[in-house]
Amino acid sequence: MKVLSFIASILKNKFLLATSAFVIWMLFFDRNDVFTLAERNRELRSLKESKQYYTEEIVHERKVSEELKSSPATIEKYAREKYLMKRENEDLFIIQQAEN
Numbered sequence: 001m002k003v004l005s006f007i008a009s010i011l012k013n014k015f016l017l018a019t020s021a022f023v024i025w026m027l028f029f030d031r032n033d034v035f036t037l038a039e040r041n042r043e044l045r046s047l048k049e050s051k052q053y054y055t056e057e058i059v060h061e062r063k064v065s066e067e068l069k070s071s072p073a074t075i076e077k078y079a080r081e082k083y084l085m086k087r088e089n090e091d092l093f094i095i096q097q098a099e100n
Contacts, residue, residue, distance in 0.1 A: 079085040
């Protein structure tokens with residue numbers, strides 16, 4: 001009977017009930033609940049990784065762009081590799097790997 005009277009006294013405490021209701025509401029039903037915050041943190045981490053990747057790609061592409069602007073040999077190399085261009089009196093053989 002002591003246990004029942006203890007539980008009854010806890011349930012009569014309006015401050016404890018209000019606090020527990022507030023905590024439950026904030027954890028599960030609020031717009032910014034725990035699960036939403038965890039999902040947003042994962043998305044933020046993913047976006048930061050993407051930002052780092054694209055920043056590195058921008059630096060690389062700027063370097064390639066500067067090389068193309070400054071060196072005719074680089075322009076020729078780029079045209080031969082990317083667009084399969086060739087010089088006159090030159091034969092071009094394209095070898096493709098077989099797909100498995």
